[in-house]
Amino acid sequence: MMTILFDVIGRRFMNTGSVALQELEWHFHGALFLLCLGFTYMENAHVRVDLLRENFSKKTNRIIEIVGCLFFLLPYCAVVIYFGVEFTLISYNSGEVSATADGLPYRFIIKSLLPIGFFLLGLSAISILISPGEKERE
Numbered sequence: 652m653m654t655i656l657f658d659v660i661g662r663r664f665m666n667t668g669s670v671a672l673q674e675l676e677w678h679f680h681g682a683l684f685l686l687c688l689g690f691t692y693m694e695n696a697h698v699r700v701d702l703l704r705e706n707f708s709k710k711t712n713r714i715i716e717i718v719g720c721l722f723f724l725l726p727y728c729a730v731v732i733y734f735g736v737e738f739t740l741i742s743y744n745s746g747e748v749s750a751t752a753d754g755l756p757y758r759f760i761i762k763s764l765l766p767i768g769f770f771l772l773g774l775s776a777i778s779i780l781i782s783p784g785e786k787e788r789e
Contacts, residue, residue: 654679670753678761685768689775720776728773735766 654675661667691697704712741747743759 670749670751671755674749674751674755678755681761682764685764686771688768689771689773692772692775693778717780720780724776725773728769728776731769732766732773735762735769739763739766 654672661669661672704715707715739759739762742762747758748754748756749758
C-alpha cells in the first residue's frame with residue numbers, strides 16, 4: 652500500500668515517476684494473488700456458481716468438489732508447477748531483468764511465485780479432499 656501511495660504522490664505532486672516503483676506494485680499484486688490462492692480455496696471464498704450449488708444437497712456438492720479437485724484442480728496445479736519451475740529456471744539462468752532500463756532486476760523472483768502459489772493451492776486441494784466435508788467448512 653505504501654508503495655502505491657509513494658508512487659502516486661510522487662507522480663502527482665513532485666513530478667517524479669518511477670518505473671521501478673510501478674513494477675514493484677504489480678509484483679506485489681501478483682505475489683498477493685498467487686500466495687492467497689490456497690488460502691482463499693481453504694476458506695471457501697473463491698468464485699463458484701452458487702445459483703446451481705445452492706440447489707444441490709451437501710453430499711452432491713461434496714462429490715462435485717472431489718471430482719473437481721481430482722480431475723481438474725490437482726492436474727492443473729501439477730502442470731502449472733511443472734512449467735512454472737522451468738519458466739523460473741530459464742529466467743534465473745539467463746539473468747532476466749526488466750525490459751525497461753529503469754525497471755527491477757531479478758525477474759526470476761516474481762516468476763518463482765507462480766509455482767509456489769500453485770503448490771500452495773494444490774496443498775489446499777489435498778486438504779479439502781481429506782477433510783470430512785462441508786460441515787466443517789461452513
